[in-house]
Amino acid sequence: MDKRMRTSREGSLLAAALLTGGLLGQTALPPCPAAPAGYEQKLWERAWQLHHQATVVDTHVDTTSLVLDRAFDMGPRARTGHVDLPRAAEGGLDAVFYSIYVDTRFYGDEAALFANPPMTVNEDWPRPKDPGTANGSAKRALMMIDGLLRTCERYPERMTACTSSAELRAAVKAGRHAALMGIEGGHAIEGDLGLLRLFHKLGVRYMTLTHTLHNEFADSCAPAEPRWGGLNTLGVKVVQEMNRLGVMVDVSHVSDATFFDTLRVTRTPVICSHSSMRALCGHKRNITDDMLRALAANGGVVMINYNCGFLDEDYGKNASGRDATRRIQEKSAREKFAEGSPELQNALAKLDERFPPVARPPLSRLIAHILHALEVGGADHVGLGSDFDGVPCVPEGIDDATYLPRITYELLAAGQSEATVKKVLGENLLRVFAAVEDKAFALRGEAPFMNAGAADFAPIAR
Numbered sequence: 001m002d003k004r005m006r007t008s009r010e011g012s013l014l015a016a017a018l019l020t021g022g023l024l025g026q027t028a029l030p031p032c033p034a035a036p037a038g039y040e041q042k043l044w045e046r047a048w049q050l051h052h053q054a055t056v057v058d059t060h061v062d063t064t065s066l067v068l069d070r071a072f073d074m075g076p077r078a079r080t081g082h083v084d085l086p087r088a089a090e091g092g093l094d095a096v097f098y099s100i101y102v103d104t105r106f107y108g109d110e111a112a113l114f115a116n117p118p119m120t121v122n123e124d125w126p127r128p129k130d131p132g133t134a135n136g137s138a139k140r141a142l143m144m145i146d147g148l149l150r151t152c153e154r155y156p157e158r159m160t161a162c163t164s165s166a167e168l169r170a171a172v173k174a175g176r177h178a179a180l181m182g183i184e185g186g187h188a189i190e191g192d193l194g195l196l197r198l199f200h201k202l203g204v205r206y207m208t209l210t211h212t213l214h215n216e217f218a219d220s221c222a223p224a225e226p227r228w229g230g231l232n233t234l235g236v237k238v239v240q241e242m243n244r245l246g247v248m249v250d251v252s253h254v255s256d257a258t259f260f261d262t263l264r265v266t267r268t269p270v271i272c273s274h275s276s277m278r279a280l281c282g283h284k285r286n287i288t289d290d291m292l293r294a295l296a297a298n299g300g301v302v303m304i305n306y307n308c309g310f311l312d313e314d315y316g317k318n319a320s321g322r323d324a325t326r327r328i329q330e331k332s333a334r335e336k337f338a339e340g341s342p343e344l345q346n347a348l349a350k351l352d353e354r355f356p357p358v359a360r361p362p363l364s365r366l367i368a369h370i371l372h373a374l375e376v377g378g379a380d381h382v383g384l385g386s387d388f389d390g391v392p393c394v395p396e397g398i399d400d401a402t403y404l405p406r407i408t409y410e411l412l413a414a415g416q417s418e419a420t421v422k423k424v425l426g427e428n429l430l431r432v433f434a435a436v437e438d439k440a441f442a443l444r445g446e447a448p449f450m451n452a453g454a455a456d457f458a459p460i461a462r
């Protein structure tokens with residue numbers, strides 16, 4: 001017993017705090033399990049300790065989609081998916097920006113979209129007849145926010161909704177999982193700066209400027225044919241209004257032109273919340289070395305995505321070819337046989353045999369992307385943005401949140417310093433988050449940016 005503990009009341013308070021996990025974040029590390037096969041025990045113990053002492057932040061997790069569309073409960077440990085509260089705690093995943101993801105299908109006829117929602121996440125939402133004509137995007141974002149906040153309210157002892165870097169650190173210190181929100185993508189504001197301000201009031205602290213569509217103010221990396229050639233006049237206002245509010249600007253998913261336009265006009269460092277290295281895998285969702293150097297010069301940070309298809313070009317090609325063929329054959333089987341019939345079950349089982357899953361890339365592939373980013377961008381500009389629960393495949397050896405200490409081990413084994421590893425695990429993102437908050441404080445009193453009709457859609461000077 002600690003000498004400073006003078007009364008039994010203090011003792012029982014401490015015991016209660018330990019029981020509810022209230023002090024675990026500060027005082028106790030979870031016991032180190034045996035090293036995984038092939039890992040050196042001493043280094044594993046050092047990695048485990050470092051990992052659980054560090055503040056680990058992931059800027060892109062899609063569990064919110066499961067919560068909303070499948071009534072997924074983050075409380076108990078699940079057998080599927082990547083993240084829930086027990087697995088986050090075991091993997092030392094302290095803070096997560098949960099994705100307020102708005103599927104591009106919502107950028108259309110609202111009535112059609114909400115009249116016939118699909119039964120599962122993977123089932124197609126009905127497609128709008130005329131994209132962009134009547135928009136259900138903001139409502140979908142609001143429903144996602146509601147889903148996450150409901151989860152936080154359901155588990156107040158284990159999880160806290162946070163809206164600042166200080167709140168994030170305080171939640172982690174109290175042994176609670178910090179839940180934050182980032183909107184993916186900018187079509188959620190339906191071209192309206194007022195909606196951007198309201199999402200900020202609800203607690204949103206980053207916004208990915210686009211998803212896989214060109215929206216009212218910015219071009220995406222897909223489709224390839226540009227709409228604006230980067231940002232338009234409204235896009236500049238969106239970025240600068242985000243700066244004014246203290247919402248981090250996220251340039252994952254955008255076209256290369258939008259990326260460089262954004263760096264020119266932002267008044268704060270920006271983030272790439274879930275992108276990997278194009279030098280190692282030529283997918284346009286990844287960033288080039290030149291883009292990374294520009295991001296580093298801006299003071300920003302790239303958060304490496306774990307999606308197999310963004311890490312390994314061969315995997316991407318093989319898996320997408322396989323999936324396309326399988327999907328066509330599955331569709332015709334479903335048209336031919338009744339749902340739940342033995343004939344359909346039989347046909348699907350045969351498809352599973354004929355199209356076995358493509359082998360996943362190993363964890364070393366993800367580590368290679370992190371090391372390349374460190375080499376090109378420097379230690380201050382790299383972090384983790386898994387895309388957990390949002391991608392069909394993650395590498396072998398990083399199967400869910402419980403595997404995260406292996407990233408720490410692998411980075412130490414590759415000769416990275418403990419200081420660098422801590423930056424990658426969370427401190428770089430926290431630095432950018434705090435800088436964005438400071439800038440918003442400095443800009444307080446600045447008039448809000450306002451929509452201006454047709455003038456907003458003018459091209460910008462480059």
Ligand SMILES: [Zn+2]
Pocket residue numbers: 184253274
């Ligand atoms: Zn994404």
